[in-house]
Amino acid sequence: MQKELKGRPITKKIYRQLKSRIELHKLKPKLVVIIIGKDPAAEYYVKMLEKKGKKIGLIVDTLKFEKDISQEKLLLHIKELNNKTDVNGIMIQKPLPNQINESQIISMINYKKDVDAMHPLNIGNMVLDQEGFIPCTPAAVLEMLKFYNIETQGRNIIIIGRSDIVGKPLANLFLRKNETGNATVTICHSRTKNLVSHTKKADILITAIGKPQFVKKEMIKKNSIVIDVGVNQIEDKEKGKIYVGDVDYDDCYHKSLFITPVPGGVGSVTTSLLLKNVVDACEK
């Protein structure tokens, strides 16, 4: 087994499975992505989703709104999408403009179409280990560990970052009584004192803080497993704009047992699992 945990073999497998499910059951899965205001990064992401979708037979539609759209108007559009039987998934690109009450908008999405798993009902079901959508990035981390046969049971997992979409859900998932759970979980963040004293104890270290190349080899335990969820754009002297993770990959490579690259690691799996959620929603 290679030291680098690549996302590609996993996404290949997932897309192959999705494609055959769609063909076999004659599904017409459709995801609608809402973009508010000009957001080149979001538009780039959605184009990529469209392309991936096309390959497996899944439609990705985009609804674009002016950045001054009112809460009421946006709510009406959500309601309309909730009622459309041909729409299986609804996703809203963040950040939302200031006039929009984000949590109210998200709570309005039919939780059965909440493929991004932002709805409190999906989060609650996740914590209680009940059926529902799981946020795609945490799900991608679990998928990677499962694919590469990395045990979590009884191991010390340290998560840096306590966001609603990565750190917190991941902590809850690692506590489940299943094959990717049963871990002893520590969540560190900006208020943590002596962070290194924690990261040095990690059998598995997960980073989700959005600080480019923050984790150096002095911070990790020898032969630990390093899962990098961060995606940060930086200016490289030679290569220009490049994407790096929260981990200094080159620095940590030799000391780690396994390590995920950025790009080509967790992020690519996340996208495939989002589309999987759309297909799941369609099949139900």
Added chain:
Amino acid sequence: MQKELKGRPITKKIYRQLKSRIELHKLKPKLVVIIIGKDPAAEYYVKMLEKKGKKIGLIVDTLKFEKDISQEKLLLHIKELNNKTDVNGIMIQKPLPNQINESQIISMINYKKDVDAMHPLNIGNMVLDQEGFIPCTPAAVLEMLKFYNIETQGRNIIIIGRSDIVGKPLANLFLRKNETGNATVTICHSRTKNLVSHTKKADILITAIGKPQFVKKEMIKKNSIVIDVGVNQIEDKEKGKIYVGDVDYDDCYHKSLFITPVPGGVGSVTTSLLLKNVVDACEK
């Protein structure tokens, strides 16, 4: 400040506040507790609730069902309680008999009457730091820390126990960005290896495992704060049946900075917060 963190001064304050709120706003708060089958412990608990309620002007009703009640019949009763405008809180005493699908029953309770905060929507809202009920035992722990001015920010909090009603919600609450949050949180449980290596690092140790007097002084750090959520009945040679916590209180007393007694610690605060949730629900 005394070493022993008693619940009494907190419950006194809470009941006083509830009483004056009920009088001032002429509220008629009502809690309905469902008991299925014979359960002396549950009946004892409800009697105690009734008594506490009476003192502040809150009605506690009990609905008793035979232990062979069907899922359908129970669901009908829940629906009825959901529709009754004079019922503000619905609580189901666990454990439920085998023929009952617990998660389906709990999901059927109107989340606005789910004063015990078992509904996934309340759990999700709690994780996302949005409005909703918080499970009473975790809330009681926070209430104690707040009342006794115990800082959580940046401190290492170790929770032993990963239950849906204590360990998991508490972990999520300690990660919030508020006065009882911002802690570095570790969750340990039955699968944790070398538990002592974790508990020895705890600035604040929380136990919720249901193992009588499990935590000894060798397991705690000097001058740490020990919050004991466990309530276990044991047979004492001299005193007969007595209740003890998960912590060996006498053994840990001198080494700890602060420690909660059992009984008279977290448990009593839990009850007062349950009734507070009923009053909150009534006022809304």
